[in-house]
Amino acid sequence: MxxxxxxxxxxxxxxxxxxxxxxxxxxxxxxxxxxxxxxxxxxxxxxxxxxxxxxxxxxxxxxxxxxxxxxxxxxxxxxxxxxxxxxxxxxxxxxxxxxxxxxxxxxxxxxxxxxxxxxxxxxxxxxxxxxxxxxxxxxxxxxxxxxxxxxxxxxxxxxxxxxxxQAAADADPWEIGAPARTPATAATYLPAPGVPRAEDLTRAAEVLNAGGKVVMLVGAGALGAREEVLAVAETLGSPIVKTLSGKAVVPDDHPLTTGGVGLLGTLPTEKAMDDSDTLFMVGTNFPFTKFLPEPDVRTVQ
The missing domain is CATH 3.40.50.970 (Thiamin diphosphate (ThDP)-binding fold, Pyr/PP domains)
Structure with a gap:
C-alpha cells in the first residue's frame, strides 16, 4: 500500500x-x-x-x-x-x-x-x-x-x-512547483526558564511585606505549583482565592482557600477581596475586573 x-x-x-x-x-x-x-x-x-x-x-x-x-x-x-x-x-x-x-x-x-x-x-x-x-x-x-x-x-x-x-508521501516537490525542501527539526520543545529579574523580585517582596491584608488570586498558571502556593500563603498569612481555571491549584476543603471568584464565587472570597489592601495574582490575568479589589489596592502579578 x-x-x-x-x-x-x-x-x-x-x-x-x-x-x-x-x-x-x-x-x-x-x-x-x-x-x-x-x-x-x-x-x-x-x-x-x-x-x-x-x-x-x-x-x-x-x-x-x-x-x-x-x-x-x-x-x-x-x-x-x-x-x-x-x-x-x-x-x-x-x-x-x-x-x-x-x-x-x-x-x-x-x-x-x-x-x-x-x-x-x-x-x-x-x-x-x-x-x-x-x-x-x-x-x-x-x-x-x-x-x-x-x-x-x-x-x-x-x-x-x-x-x-492523498498524494504520495514521497511526491517530488518539483512536480508540484516547490523548488526547495525544508529539513524537519527535532520533535521536542524546551520551555524558557522564565526567571524574573532580581530587582523585580525585590520590589514585589517589598509590596507584599508591606501589606496588612494580602489576598492571593491563583489561576491556571499556578497548576502544578501547589506546595509553593501554600508556602507563600502561609508566609503571608493570606487567603487563597481561585479562578475557575485555577480551581485545582488548591483543594476546595483546604483551610487557606476561600473558594472561587466571580459569578461562581463565594461570599468568603467576596469579603476577602473587599477587605484586602494588597492583591497577589499568581498564574492569572483575571479579566473580570468588577470582581477585583478597588483600584487603590496595591497589586503584584
Whole structure:
C-alpha cells in the first residue's frame, strides 16, 4: 500500500507525543482520516457528532493534561464550527492544534463547493497559521505549529488541501512547483526558564511585606505549583482565592482557600477581596475586573 502524505502528518504528531485527536470525518478531510486509520496503533481517534465539540474536547484535554490538544474538521462549515472551541483555548491560554481540510489550491477563487479562505478565517484565533503545499514540508509545518502552540500557550492551525492529503508521501516537490525542501527539526520543545529579574523580585517582596491584608488570586498558571502556593500563603498569612481555571491549584476543603471568584464565587472570597489592601495574582490575568479589589489596592502579578 502506497504511503500517503497524511501519514507524514500523523507520524509527526505521534513523534511529538500526541496520543489522542478529536474530529469528525468529511469529504474535505477524508485523506487525513485515512492517515489516522492506518496509524490507529499510535494515535486514538475520538469521533464527535459536531466539529465544535471536537475543538472544546481538545481544549479540555489540554487544560486537564497540560499537553497539546489536537482537533480536526473538514473544509468550509466544518472548519468554521471549530472556532468557538478554539477561542476558548486562545482566551484560556492552552495549546491546541487545529487541522482543517480544504479544496485543492488550484481551485481557490473559482467558487468551488464550500470554498472558504481558511488561513484568513483563522488568522485572529491562531498564533501559527499555515497551509500545506507539498508533502515534503509536512514535518516542518507540524514542528512549527506544535512548538508555537506550546511556547505561546495558544492555538496553531494547519489547513491541509484534500488533493495533497492523498498524494504520495514521497511526491517530488518539483512536480508540484516547490523548488526547495525544508529539513524537519527535532520533535521536542524546551520551555524558557522564565526567571524574573532580581530587582523585580525585590520590589514585589517589598509590596507584599508591606501589606496588612494580602489576598492571593491563583489561576491556571499556578497548576502544578501547589506546595509553593501554600508556602507563600502561609508566609503571608493570606487567603487563597481561585479562578475557575485555577480551581485545582488548591483543594476546595483546604483551610487557606476561600473558594472561587466571580459569578461562581463565594461570599468568603467576596469579603476577602473587599477587605484586602494588597492583591497577589499568581498564574492569572483575571479579566473580570468588577470582581477585583478597588483600584487603590496595591497589586503584584
Amino acid at each position: 502506497e504511503k500517503i502524505a497524511s501519514e507524514l502528518l500523523v507520524e509527526r504528531l505521534a513523534d511529538w507525543g500526541v496520543d489522542t485527536v478529536f474530529g469528525l470525518p468529511g469529504d474535505g478531510i477524508n485523506g487525513l482520516t485515512e492517515g489516522f486509520r492506518r496509524h490507529a496503533d499510535r494515535i486514538r481517534f475520538v469521533l464527535v457528532h459536531h466539529e465544535e465539540a471536537a475543538a472544546f474536547m481538545a481544549t479540555g484535554y489540554a487544560k486537564s493534561t497540560r499537553r497539546l490538544g489536537v482537533c480536526f474538521a473538514t473544509s468550509g462549515p466544518g472548519a468554521i464550527h471549530l472556532l468557538n472551541g478554539l477561542y476558548d483555548a486562545k482566551l484560556d491560554h492552552v495549546p491546541v492544534l487545529a487541522i482543517t481540510g480544504m479544496q485543492g489550491p488550484s481551485l481557490l477563487g473559482t467558487g468551488y463547493q464550500q470554498e472558504v479562505h481558511l488561513e484568513r478565517l483563522f488568522d485572529d484565533v491562531a498564533e501559527y497559521n499555515a497551509m500545506v503545499h507539498v508533502p515534503v514540508h509536512i514535518p516542518t509545518l507540524v514542528d512549527k505549529a506544535v512548538r508555537t502552540a506550546l511556547a505561546r500557550r495558544g492555538v496553531s492551525h494547519i489547513t491541509f488541501p484534500v488533493d495533497i492529503q
